[in-house]
Amino acid sequence: QDIMRKSKIKINKIHSSDLVIIDEIGYLPINREEANMFFQLISALHEQTSIIITSNKGFGDWNELLGDPALTTAILDRLTYKCELFNMTGKSYRLTHRKSFLED
Known part of the structure; x- marks a missing residue:
């Protein structure tokens, strides 16, 4: 229950933020449950919070x-x-x- 309480506190902080940055979406595989949770997050933030997302995947992917x-x-x-x-x-x-670092 302590984990649930801490998770709810973190989720509330995210929802009350002015800006949420999600870096490297798609870098690691996402399972169905994670995709659904991502949808829920985006839906909750939609038109309420500014969102920056970085990805090496195009929308087609x-x-x-x-x-x-x-x-x-x-x-x-x-x-x-x-x-x-x-x-x-x-x-x-x-x-x-990285290349210049390795050459030094």
Whole structure:
């Protein structure tokens, strides 16, 4: 019960935040339960909180990532409503930095 109480406190903090940043969505596989929880989070934050999401997956890959076309559509509908999208391409800063670090 202590874990449940602490989890509820953390969830309430997230829901009351002005900005939520979700970094590297899709970097690790997501199972069906996690995809449903992600939908619930996005639905709760939708039009209430600013959200920044980073991913190396394009929207076309999200159906495979989430495993359910209807769920994917619902999530992307909420995320792309009244939003700014930035598609960053080019060489990875991390890889460039790592290469110079290894050469020293």
